[in-house]
Amino acid sequence: xxxxxxxxxxxxxxxxxxxTSFNQPKFSSCAKWNDAATxxxxxxxxxxxxxxxxxxxxxxxxxxxxxxxxILIWYKQSPFYNKTIMAxxxxxxxxxxxxxNDIYIDNGFHKNAVDRWSRNGSVIESVMxxxxxxxxxxxxxxxxxxxxxxxxxxxYKLDHNSNALRPRVIAGTGCSGPVMxxxxxxxxxxxxxxxxxxxxxxRNNRIQRFDRDETNGITIAGFGAEVIFxxxxxxxxxxxxxxxMFIVDSGKHRIIRSxxxxxxxxxxCSHTPGTAPDQLNEPYAMAFDSNGNIFVTDxxxxxxxxxxxxxxxxxxxxxxxxxxxxxxxTLITDSTRNINSVxxxxxxxxxxxxxxxxxxFRFSGGAGTMLVNYTVPIHQCGTHATGWxxxxxxxxxxxxxxxxxxxxxxxxxxxxxxxxxxxxCSDFYVFFLxxxxxxxxxYCTV
Ligand SMILES: *[C@@H]1O[C@H](CO)[C@@H](O)[C@H](O)[C@H]1NC(C)=O
Ligand SMILES: *[C@@H]1O[C@H](CO)[C@@H](O)[C@H](O)[C@H]1NC(C)=O
Ligand SMILES: *[C@@H]1O[C@H](CO)[C@@H](O)[C@H](O)[C@H]1NC(C)=O
Ligand SMILES: *[C@@H]1O[C@H](CO)[C@@H](O)[C@H](O)[C@H]1NC(C)=O
Ligand SMILES: *[C@@H]1O[C@H](CO)[C@@H](O)[C@H](O)[C@H]1NC(C)=O
Ligand SMILES: CC(=O)N[C@H]1CO[C@H](CO)[C@@H](O)[C@@H]1O
Numbered sequence: 001x002x003x004x005x006x007x008x009x010x011x012x013x014x015x016x017x018x019x020t021s022f023n024q025p026k027f028s029s030c031a032k033w034n035d036a037a038t039x040x041x042x043x044x045x046x047x048x049x050x051x052x053x054x055x056x057x058x059x060x061x062x063x064x065x066x067x068x069x070x071i072l073i074w075y076k077q078s079p080f081y082n083k084t085i086m087a088x089x090x091x092x093x094x095x096x097x098x099x100x101n102d103i104y105i106d107n108g109f110h111k112n113a114v115d116r117w118s119r120n121g122s123v124i125e126s127v128m129x130x131x132x133x134x135x136x137x138x139x140x141x142x143x144x145x146x147x148x149x150x151x152x153x154x155x156y157k158l159d160h161n162s163n164a165l166r167p168r169v170i171a172g173t174g175c176s177g178p179v180m181x182x183x184x185x186x187x188x189x190x191x192x193x194x195x196x197x198x199x200x201x202x203r204n205n206r207i208q209r210f211d212r213d214e215t216n217g218i219t220i221a222g223f224g225a226e227v228i229f230x231x232x233x234x235x236x237x238x239x240x241x242x243x244x245m246f247i248v249d250s251g252k253h254r255i256i257r258s259x260x261x262x263x264x265x266x267x268x269c270s271h272t273p274g275t276a277p278d279q280l281n282e283p284y285a286m287a288f289d290s291n292g293n294i295f296v297t298d299x300x301x302x303x304x305x306x307x308x309x310x311x312x313x314x315x316x317x318x319x320x321x322x323x324x325x326x327x328x329x330t331l332i333t334d335s336t337r338n339i340n341s342v343x344x345x346x347x348x349x350x351x352x353x354x355x356x357x358x359x360x361f362r363f364s365g366g367a368g369t370m371l372v373n374y375t376v377p378i379h380q381c382g383t384h385a386t387g388w389x390x391x392x393x394x395x396x397x398x399x400x401x402x403x404x405x406x407x408x409x410x411x412x413x414x415x416x417x418x419x420x421x422x423x424x425c426s427d428f429y430v431f432f433l434x435x436x437x438x439x440x441x442x443y444c445t446v
Contacts, residue, residue, distance in 0.1 A: 019141040019193065021099040025264075025292040026241035029259055030044060030314040033294060035267050036277035037305035040295060045081065045148075046072060050297045050304060052094040052106075053135075055287040061295070062103065063304065064092045069093065070108075071103060084115055087124060094137040094148075094188075094285075104145065108133035113165075114147055128158050129165045136200070136236075146170075148199065150185045153177075155199060166411050171197060171210045171217065175252040178204050180216040188236030188285055192243060198246070200234040204343070207237050207247060221247060221258065229263040231256070234286040247287060248296065253280045255307075267296070267307055275301055304311070322398050325360040325432070326425035335366025336382035337445050347382045348439035358434035360423075368445040370421070370429050371405065375413045376444045383442035385409040385416065394424040405433075407441045416441060 040061075041050075047067040054062040063076040069090055073083040089107040096104045103117040104127070112135055113126035136148030143160035146166065150172060154172030158164070167198050186406040191197050197210040199217070200405055208220030211433035222231035232251030239245060245258040246266075256403035273281035281300035292309035330353050335341050353361070381387050383403035391403015398430040400423045406414035433443060 020096055020366065023055060023057055023288040023290045024060075024239065024241040025288050025290070025309075027244070027292060028313050030311065031292070031309065032311040033266060033271070034310050035307065037267070037296070037307045038277070040077070040304045040306040041081075043074075043123045043302035046300050046302070046304065049299045050302065051092075051284045051299065051410065053173075053285055053287045053295055053297050053304060054095055054097050055289050056097055056101075057290060059289050060097075061287075061289075062095055062097050063297075064089075064095050064105065066091055069103065079181055087117060087346055088114065091133065093133050096137045096139050098139050098143070104137055104139060106134040106137055106147075108149075111121050114145065116410075122183060123208060124378040126165065128156070128167055129158065130167075135185075135187045138189050140191040140195060146189055146191060146197070148186045148189045150187060150202070153183045153185065153289065155183070155186060155189060157295065171199065171208075171215065181216075183208065183217075184187055187234075188238075189345050190237050192239055196302065198237045198239070198245070200237045200252070201309075202233045202235055205231045205233065205251075207231070207245065219247065221256075227262060229256070235283075238288070240288070246294070248283050248286050249259040250282050250284060250299075251303055253282060255280075255283065255286060269295075273300065277305075294433070297368045312438065316327070320385035320398055323400070323423055325423050325430050326398075329360040329362045329430045332361050332363050332367050332445075333365035337385075337442055338366060338368050339372050339376050339380055339384065339444050339446050341366075341380075343380055343382055346384060346440050347442055348436075349383075349433075349442045350439050354435040356432060356433055356435050360430045361433050362428060362430045363445045370446060371422075371431060372444045372446040375406075375408055378408055378410075381442050383394075384440040385442075387421075387436065387441055388413075388419060389412070390417075391420070391422070393422055393429060397424050397426055399424055405436075405443060407436060 047065045049334040058187045071085040072081040075082045090104045091109040094106045101119040105115045108130045109114045114128035116127045117124045132151035135149035136149040138146040145158045147156045154169045154175045157166035157170045158167040172183040186199045188200040195212040201207045201208045206219045208217035209218045219225045232281045235250040236248035247256040252271045255266045268280040280298045284297045284299045287294045296305045372391045374385040385407040387405045387407045394401040405420045407416040409415040
């Protein structure tokens with residue numbers, strides 16, 4: 001069963017769209033992540049207030065280290081970063097990495113530009129002029145470059161192969177406002193394969209979608225959307241392999257998933273900022289790795305959190321039902337058969353509740369919980385010859401093992417014997433016991 005689930009998970013998550021450099025895993029509606037995150041990188045490593053994160057299809061992770069103006073790169077999620085690129089920026093908000101490993105970096109604060117670091121020549125050059133920081137960056141499948149400008153309430157686009165550095169405005173008017181052709185402090189952006197532009201329209205508390213060549217947006221989440229779900233200053237929107245949205249809802253310190261017909265809070269669902277593994281404090285951006293795990297920049301906690309995908313199918317984990325003897329047994333609580341009791345009587349198990357054909361018993365209370373599995377001196381357990389279990393108890397729930405009960409008499413620790421079967425139920429054992437061959441013999445317990 002486990003193997004089958006793993007195959008489903010692998011099939012479901014290794015799929016990625018051709019043409020994109022990042023991961024877009026497919027998730028079932030029953031997908032579950034561990035909502036207690038592990039910290040992938042902390043302040044010692046990434047400095048203060050990390051904003052953007054990018055994970056490529058080979059699970060290389062790129063993060064901007066804002067204080068020293070460098071890009072940190074991890075290969076295969078190694079515990080420590082493998083490479084740094086000095087990029088000469090300050091307060092960079094965003095980055096994007098293309099298929100050929102070119103890195104686009106917001107350098108608006110420092111020099112009013114989007115820079116590109118090209119692997120081939122290890123050079124950094126400005127490729128787009130901007131008036132202010134790009135609070136979101138994206139490169140679509142035709143290699144056009146998009147910049148979201150919170151300060152000018154607009155989205156800019158520069159077509160691939162354009163010789164100019166100056167982009168054109170494709171969404172927003174330059175003034176903040178709530179109507180369909182306006183934005184208010186846009187942050188993260190995403191462009192799908194049909195060139196539809198998704199914008200985290202932060203101060204309008206909504207996600208806007210601009211279809212190709214449209215200047216009027218459609219509200220697809222948050223204030224004004226068809227499905228009522230209140231967002232609070234969303235700063236990022238990312239699509240999975242089925243074009244379902246994941247939203248970083250910064251003001252409420254949480255991550256939201258959209259499913260057909262609704263929205264669901266995934267992480268930070270207490271809505272209170274904090275440092276616990278299940279809390280965030282003003283998250284900014286998120287990204288998927290190729291296994292469907294989710295990485296979030298947790299800005300005010302100066303860390304990057306990783307939420308592991310733990311289930312990605314709708315198959316209920318069907319527990320093998322326990323054997324019927326786990327619920328149909330006779331309970332024995334009689335303390336006189338416990339090895340620690342002082343002998344006051346001499347009894348024999350050739351009487352009720354034991355029978356010659358045998359049945360299932362569970363020990364509890366004063367009797368103890370199980371047959372003793374070592375030799376007991378004679379004249380104990382309220383009898384003459386003391387019965388002890390010579391065998392191994394089953395270790396896994398639902399399993400059964402067989403052994404022998406030996407009766408200690410004289411100098412012979414196994415003067416008489418009979419077979420015994422033991423079943424491990426959830427947290428106790430049941431024993432199939434038959435009446436011993438003669439009197440006075442008795443099963444001893446502990
Ligand atoms: C990346 O760094 C980690 C930890 O320093 C190291 O174990 C790993 O081998 C490195 N990977 C590569 C490809 O250099
Ligand atoms: C960094 O940027 C400054 C200002 O644009 C420039 O003077 C300096 O040469 C740059 N340094 C490097 C290493 O590119
Ligand atoms: C390096 O890469 C850039 C961007 O991909 C390209 O414009 C340039 O021609 C390349 N240079 C060389 C020497 O290949
Ligand atoms: C319980 O076990 C006894 C015999 O040990 C059997 O006769 C009876 O039918 C069982 N009851 C159930 C509910 O399985
Ligand atoms: C008796 O059972 C206990 C618990 O299963 C086990 O740890 C121990 O080794 C057994 N002793 C012998 C002598 O088999
Ligand atoms: C096999 C064995 O040792 N049997 C002994 C068990 O105890 C009775 C009673 O003392 C003896 O008669 C048997 O010889």
